[in-house]
Amino acid sequence: MSDKQNSSSSSTSGSSQAKGARSAKGQRRRPWLLAVLGALAALILLPLGVFLVAYVTFDVPEPEELTSAQVSSIYASDSSTELARVVPPEGNRRQVPLEEVPEQLQNAVLAAEDREFWTNQGFSFTGFGRAVIGQLTGNPSAGGGSTITQQYVKNALVGDEHSYVRKARELVYSVKMTNEWSKEEILAAYLNTVYLGRNAYGVEAASHAYFDKPVSQLSPEEGAVLAATIQLPSQLEPWTNPEGSQSRWNYVLDGMVEMGVLPAAERAGMQYPETRDPAAYSAYTEATGTNGMIKNHVMAELEKIGITETDVTTRGLRVTTTIDMQAQNATVDSVRNNLSSLQEDARAGVVSVEPGTGAVRAYYGGEDAAGWDYGNAALQTGSTFKIFGLAAALQQGIPLSAVYDSSPVALPGNIVVTNWDGGGAGYSTLAEALKQSFNTSFIRLQEDLNNTTQDTADMAHALGMAKSLPGVPATLTENGAQPYDGIILGQYQSRPLDMATALATLANRGVWHETYFVERVETSTGEVLFQHEAGAGERRVSEVVADNLLSAMQPIAAYSNGNALAGGRPSASKTGTAQLGDTGRNKDAWMIGATPQLATAVWVGTADNTSAIYNAWGGNMFGSGSPASIWKASMDGALEGKEIEYFATPGPINFGTGIPAGGNGLSYMPAPPAPATTYAPAPEEEPEPTEEEPAPAPEPAPAPIPVPDLPDTMEILPGVTINLP
Structure with missing residues (x-):
């Protein structure tokens, strides 16, 4: 190689x-x-x-399935005058449809919180980037990283716990919600739940908190104020941080210009609007004055008809009541005017009920919304209760023309009953005895009833007196047994509410309707949960009995210090007082009276109901004093401008059997039937006296008929003979 x-x-x-x-x-x-x-x-x-x-x-609920705590409102019968609110612990919130939110307010919120809302998929990378930059540069006005959808999901579904798991769940829900809900549904849900400061949740509640008007009436400048508070509601309060709130307000408006939803020229002319003093507004003020008592009655009635506490606190209920503002204002004014001249601890309770329906048209229980409710308090009724004994007598065939002795009467236990002045007027008809309120005549009348005192109690219950009261399992009874003789003189306790109910039954010619406060209930979405149906009522006493009793009560208003109703409007009424032990002073004073359109019961006494009530001159208070004045002013005001209606002419009580089985032959003397009476309007009322005058002296009555040393029989009236013992 x-x-x-x-x-x-x-x-x-x-x-x-x-x-x-x-x-x-x-x-x-x-x-x-x-x-x-x-x-x-x-x-x-x-x-x-x-x-x-x-x-x-993950399962995203439907929009209607997500409930949030919100305010329910209680309105007068006009459906617009707010009497009270029910504010849940979670805060002040009122739901409104998106259509009621001005478009520029919607745009302001988007400019402040999520400018890509209409196009993003529930989250925003650019928004997240802005938030990061803001954190790095120390610019809090740059905005947060969460979209409006994410903010709503956090508030409504996943909570605000600081954890990666919660943030991940928020992201998943936001994306899925964007795919399943419309953008309009998401925006509406957000606008109705977002916190905007001043204990206000949602734009409707915030609009009232900041500007004292509905959100639909907000201007673009005012809408921008609400949008500006979302980021830091407490720190951006206009009254404590005007510089910070205005800076954020400017950011919102400039953002609207950048989004192309606000012309630059219009933006240049905008001025920061004046906001409401937060000290003058309380999100949790549910009711003031006697409206607090009305609210309590409404809440109790809602529970009775099956509307739950959850409904009240989550569905934004609009509860329309029976309260007529003409009658209510007249009642409140009359009470305040009359009590102003009385002792400091003078109190009153007034209830007006519509005879044909049972609707409570006016209610006064006191000035302390959370205090004692005198319209619903059990109080001694005095001589007003005589009407129930008389109704029982009429039903048993004892006519108004029956003559009874008015001299002092002795009861078992050495109790002597006298009249208010200690005297009497001999024998007088029951009609006259009711007018002059003779205690003695009615004690004798009650003895002639088939079941004496029990008949008085049964008639009172039939006409509408409550059979039980809080703490009193059975009313108008002596520890479960037959009541004492004093029941017909008002010995036992009843409420002004019940007295008005019973009087309404009589004014409706014996047909009873259940007394009620709630007329209609609907949710914030317009769903009707309840609508009261008056129905035909229940007959509790015959027409002829009711008509006769009402006819006997008609002269009493004029007889009570000239308190006949204005314009000659006929009324049927009765006064009453209850004494304070044996002091010779009175602690309860009443006036109850009705027209065919309205029945009103008035009580006047002291705050603790254990001390004497005096008139403006320091004298003894009687039903013909302040109670009658309150009654007249309340009724005149409530009925002003309404047609004058008349009671039916009473038919004869001709089904009696002579001397009742329980009579002793001396109490009751049948008299010839009285001629039928046609009631015409009275002449125009004379001007009321400027000073309270004592009740006029009783009209002359027939001379007493002597009964001692008489023969076995005696002819006391032509053709009428009685047996003597």
Whole structure:
């Protein structure tokens, strides 16, 4: 072999060795490279696989399935006057359709939080990049990395826990929600739930908190204020940080110009609007004054009709009540005007019920929304309760023309019943005895009822008095047994609400309707959950009984310090007082009265109901005083402008059987039937006196008929003879 060949062979051998060495080195490097590539693939494919599994697994609720706590509102019968709100612990929120949110407010929110909202897939790389840059440069106005969809998912589905797992779930839900919901549905859900400061959640609640008006009425400048608060609601409060809030406001408006949704010329002329003083607004003020008592009745009634607490706190209910604002305003004004001249601890309860439906048209229970409700308080009713004993008597055939002794009467236990002035007027008809409120005549009348005191209680219950009260399992009873004789004089407790109900039954000619406050309930989306149906009611006493009783009550308003209703409008009423022990003072004073359209019960007393109530001059308070004045003003105001209606002319009570079985032959003396009476409008009322005057002296009554030393029989009226003992 030549040297050249050797050289060539050596060269070839060296080259092969070099290639082998490089190959071995490459083989040594390849596992590392593969490992890196495998790791990169794992970093990409594993999260992608997890995402895909999660995407398939996670279930995004339908828009209507996601409920959030929101305010429910209670309105008067006009459906616009707000009486109270029910604010859930989670905050003040009211849902509104997207169509009610001004378009420029929508654009302002997008400019502040997610300018690519309409095109992104639930997340935004550019938004994330802006957030990173903002963090690096210390510019908080650059915005956050989360899209509007992500923010809503965080608030509604996954919470705000700081963890990678939560963030991953947020991303999956956001992407899937974008694919399953429309953009409009996502935006509406966000605008109704986002927190905007001042304890306001959602743009509707925030609009009231900042500008005291509905969101639909916001200007573009005002809408930008709300959008500017989203990023840092507490730190960007206009009243505590005007510079910061205005800076963010400018950022929002400039963003709208960049997005092409706000002309630059219009933007140049915009001024930061004035916002409401936060001290003058409370998101949690549910009701003020007596509206707090109305709210309590409404809430109890909602529960009774099956509308749950969850419904109230999550569905944004609009509850329309029976409260008529004309009647309500007249009632509140009359109470305040009359109590202002009385002692500091004077209180009142007033309830007005519509006879034909049972609707509560006006309600006053006190000025403290969270205090004692005097419209719903159990109180001694005094002589107003005589109407129930008289109704029982009429039902048993004892007519108004029956004559009863009004002299003092002795009861078992050496109890002597007298009249308010200690005197009497001899024998008088039941109609006159009711007008002058003779205690003694009605005690004797009650003894002539088939079941005496029990008949009075049963009639009261039939007409509408509650059979049980909180803490009182059975009313109008003596520890479960038959009530005492004093029931007809108002010995037992009842509520103004019940008195108005019973009076409404009588004014409706004996047909009872259940008293109610809730007329209609609908959700924020317009779904009707409840609509009250009045129905025909239940007959509790015959028409002839109701008509006769009402006719006996008609003269009383004018007789009670001239408190007849304005314009000659007829009414049927009764006063009453309850004494404070044996002090000679009164602690409860009442006036109850009705027209065919409205029945109103008024109580006046003291805050603790254990001390005396005095009139404006320091004298004893009677039902014909402040209660009658409140009643008249309330009724006149409620009925102003309404047609004058008249009670039916009463038919005769001709189904009696003579002297009742329980009578002693001296209490009750049948009189000739009274002629039918046609009731015409009274003349125009004279001006009311400027000072309270004492009740007029009783009208002359028939002279007492002597009963001692009489023969076995006596003719007391033409053709009427009684047996004497």
